[in-house]
Amino acid sequence: MSFRRVVKEIKFTFGTIYFFFTLLRTIIILLICFLIITPFNLPWYLALIPAAVYFVRRTRKDRKRSPFSEIEKKYPGLKEKLRAAKDNYDEGNVFVFDLHKEVLAEVKRVAVSNFFDTKKARNDLLVVCILCLVVVIMAPFNVQIFDFNFTLDDLSNKIQDFASGMGNKGGSEILGEDDEGGLGEFDDIFGEKSIAVLGDENLEIEIATDNAELDISDVNEAEEIEFETLYPDEIGATASGVAEEYIPTHQQEIVKNYYKKIATEG
Amino acid sequence: MVSLEQFKRTFDALFKEVEKVIVGQDEVIEQIVIAMLCDSNALLEGYPGLAKTLAVRTIAELMDLEFSRIQSTPDLMPSDITGTYVLQEQGGRRVFKFQQGPVFANIVLADEINRATPKTQSALLEAMQEKQVTVGNETFQLDKPFFVLATQNPIEQEGTYPLPEAQSDRFLFKIKTTYPSIQEEEEIVARFAEGTKVPKLRKVLNRDSIIALQQYVKQIPVSKDIRSRAVKIVAATRKGKTLIEYGASPRASIGIIMASKARALIHGRNHVRNEDINAMALPILRHRIILNFEAERKGISTDDAVKEILKQIK
Numbered sequence: 001m002s003f004r005r006v007v008k009e010i011k012f013t014f015g016t017i018y019f020f021f022t023l024l025r026t027i028i029i030l031l032i033c034f035l036i037i038t039p040f041n042l043p044w045y046l047a048l049i050p051a052a053v054y055f056v057r058r059t060r061k062d063r064k065r066s067p068f069s070e071i072e073k074k075y076p077g078l079k080e081k082l083r084a085a086k087d088n089y090d091e092g093n094v095f096v097f098d099l100h101k102e103v104l105a106e107v108k109r110v111a112v113s114n115f116f117d118t119k120k121a122r123n124d125l126l127v128v129c130i131l132c133l134v135v136v137i138m139a140p141f142n143v144q145i146f147d148f149n150f151t152l153d154d155l156s157n158k159i160q161d162f163a164s165g166m167g168n169k170g171g172s173e174i175l176g177e178d179d180e181g182g183l184g185e186f187d188d189i190f191g192e193k194s195i196a197v198l199g200d201e202n203l204e205i206e207i208a209t210d211n212a213e214l215d216i217s218d219v220n221e222a223e224e225i226e227f228e229t230l231y232p233d234e235i236g237a238t239a240s241g242v243a244e245e246y247i248p249t250h251q252q253e254i255v256k257n258y259y260k261k262i263a264t265e266g
Numbered sequence: 267m268v269s270l271e272q273f274k275r276t277f278d279a280l281f282k283e284v285e286k287v288i289v290g291q292d293e294v295i296e297q298i299v300i301a302m303l304c305d306s307n308a309l310l311e312g313y314p315g316l317a318k319t320l321a322v323r324t325i326a327e328l329m330d331l332e333f334s335r336i337q338s339t340p341d342l343m344p345s346d347i348t349g350t351y352v353l354q355e356q357g358g359r360r361v362f363k364f365q366q367g368p369v370f371a372n373i374v375l376a377d378e379i380n381r382a383t384p385k386t387q388s389a390l391l392e393a394m395q396e397k398q399v400t401v402g403n404e405t406f407q408l409d410k411p412f413f414v415l416a417t418q419n420p421i422e423q424e425g426t427y428p429l430p431e432a433q434s435d436r437f438l439f440k441i442k443t444t445y446p447s448i449q450e451e452e453e454i455v456a457r458f459a460e461g462t463k464v465p466k467l468r469k470v471l472n473r474d475s476i477i478a479l480q481q482y483v484k485q486i487p488v489s490k491d492i493r494s495r496a497v498k499i500v501a502a503t504r505k506g507k508t509l510i511e512y513g514a515s516p517r518a519s520i521g522i523i524m525a526s527k528a529r530a531l532i533h534g535r536n537h538v539r540n541e542d543i544n545a546m547a548l549p550i551l552r553h554r555i556i557l558n559f560e561a562e563r564k565g566i567s568t569d570d571a572v573k574e575i576l577k578q579i580k
Contacts, residue, residue: 069491083489084537093485095536098270102536 003089003100006107013112014067021117022062024124026055031131038138039145067115074114077106273482274534279470280328286465287324288317289457290450296532297441297549298325298415302476303483303528304438306521307394307414309379309429309553312443318417322375330472331372331411336390338382340425344389348399364401369393372411372473379416380426390414391433411476431512431556438521440553479531486527488538495579496522496543502575503551509561509571514554521550548572 033047068082085103088096247255277299284295294310298321301308310318319335326333336347349367353360368374369390376382376390393399394414399406416437418429434440446454471479497519504513526542552568561571 066491080489080492080539081537083491084487087490088487091485091487094268095270095482095485096487099487099536 003085003104006104007086007089010067010071014065014070014115015062017112017116018062018065019059021120021124022055022058024121024128025058026051028124028127028131029054031128031135035131035134035138039143041144041147070115071107071110075106075110078103078110082107268482270534270536273479273531276470276475277532277534279468283328283467283470284321284324286467288321289453290446291317291321291443294441294443295321295325296529297439298322299532300525300528300546301415301438302329302411302413303479303531304521304524305411305480306438306524307416307436308439308441309434309437310415310417310441310443311420312417313421313445314419316443316445318443319375319377322373322415324467326373327467328470329373329476330469331476332409333373333375334368334371335375335377336368337377338379338386340381340383340427342382342386344386345401347386347389348393348401351402364404364406366406367399369399370406370408372409372413374412374414376414376416378419380418380428382427384427384430387427387429387433390416391436395436411473411480431554434553435515435517437553438525439549441549442552483524483528483531486530486536486538488523488527492526492538492540492543493523495540496526496547498579499543499547499575500551502579503555503572506575507558509557509566509574510555511558512556514551518550518554522546525550544576547576 030047030051033050034044037044037046066083068086072079072082081099081103085096085099089100280299281292281295288295298308298310302325310322312318323333323335336342345367347367347369349365349370351362352365354363355361356363374390374393379387379390382390389399393408393412397408397410397412399408418426445451500514500516500519500522502513503510503518506513522543523538525546526538529542529546530536530538548569551572555568555571557566557568557571
């Protein structure tokens with residue numbers, strides 16, 4: 001095996017390891033940022049910005065890392081030799097040949113698994129799983145602490161209002177009235193357009209899906225309730241006055257007898 | 267094809283031979299050899315009686331190189347170093363013939379260089395930098411390899427001419443020789459005061475092998491990270507103003523890398539390590555930086571300042 005090939009292989013292997021860990025950390029940052037911005041009703045793709053910044057910075061840092069010095073740290077036998085051999089592999093002299101021979105013999109003992117931090121990888125993967133779970137659990141609740149979208153729209157409307165207000169001559173003209181109280185030459189009969197902006201707003205109604213579900217199993221038999229229990233005590237019927245018909249006594253007697261007769265005969 | 271094992275065996279043999287004469291001072295010997303392998307010069311600073319001259323003389327002998335010694339004094343003239351034209355009779359005619367000075371050797375030991383006048387120091391420094399000597403209108407190339415090992419005494423500064431920064435920058439190293447330990451001193455006494463046997467030295471290297479080794483040193487591979495660290499260390503001496511007033515030049519960066527390569531070769535390694543950079547930073551930077559008043563007030567030495575930089579740049 002040529003020394004040049006060994007150098008290439010070391011660079012590729014370590015580059016892959018560095019990339020794997022950078023990717024894991026980038027995913028963690030993406031998920032954390034997503035969880036942070038969701039309650040503020042901000043677009044999800046904003047979470048990509050910090051993740052991308054981290055990815056670029058970490059990749060740059062990784063490119064500066066020397067896998068050769070890391071190998072030297074773990075394998076004292078290669079201390080300062082490997083880098084000297086790598087930096088001088090184009091030189092063709094007795095010392096460089098000797099050094100390459102020595103390094104090639106020792107580099108065979110280097111195991112890539114020694115440089116893959118399994119503990120770190122396991123922890124990072126665990127964090128990714130937990131964050132994914134949190135995102136899934138949080139989704140149906142539609143948690144909103146603050147609506148940045150609405151605030152931003154509101155703010156832009158206010159700025160627009162202010163800007164259009166500044167364009168008019170004075171406060172009284174907002175309503176489209178001129179000094180004489182009538183409509184001006186360029187005034188709209190519906191008044192100042194900026195006032196009508198609110199009317200153009202779309203009403204957005206969101207129905208929380210968790211509260212809108214109807215559970216049929218919850219419907220029970222109708223309960224029998226006594227009316228009296230529902231009827232308030234303080235409400236009752238009272239006579240306001242007595243209406244009596246005046247009938248002479250002898251006529252009352254005649255009527256009384258008439259009904260008695262009917263009762264006995266019939 | 268030469269192998270690293272061969273290099274290591276050669277240098278081990280060299281140091282073993284030096285040990286027959288010099289007790290201790292391993293670091294000093296190693297740095298002198300490194301300066302030679304880098305085709306550069308070294309400034310040795312230390313108290314008298316620390317075997318500076320003996321060390322250089324021994325190395326010259328082991329490397330089968332021509333050795334000359336110049337004792338610097340205030341009345342030493344440039345021509346005393348470079349040589350001069352003398353009138354000679356040749357075939358009944360009187361002609362001027364160039365008489366070579368002590369600088370025409372492979373290893374020149376300039377003892378107590380700071381006692382020579384700046385004019386004389388400059389004559390030596392031209393030889394160090396350009397590996398040539400100009401006398402009158404004629405320029406003479408010096409033999410290869412050529413090293414100047416200058417010594418200076420850190421005490422007795424009266425009547426001396428300290429080397430200007432621009433000139434001391436031409437020395438790759440400022441090597442500090444320290445006192446030996448008690449055990450080493452006992453060994454020195456036993457060897458030189460009681461011993462009767464004069465050690466017989468075996469020549470380990472020669473001119474050609476040294477020139478070849480200088481070429482091999484340049485081929486030692488160094489990684490970009492280590493090279494970058496060496497440059498950062500030197501640059502830090504210019505940037506950090508808390509302790510340092512004036513920092514080292516890019517010549518120091520070249521020096522650190524070259525010296526580290528040479529050290530790696532001596533240690534039988536086929537690549538440069540950070541430990542080489544750390545070991546070479548001190549002798550390379552200590553004479554190239556000037557501390558500020560604050561550092562001097564706190565009693566901080568140039569070595570402390572360099573060590574601090576090495577701690578910061580890892």
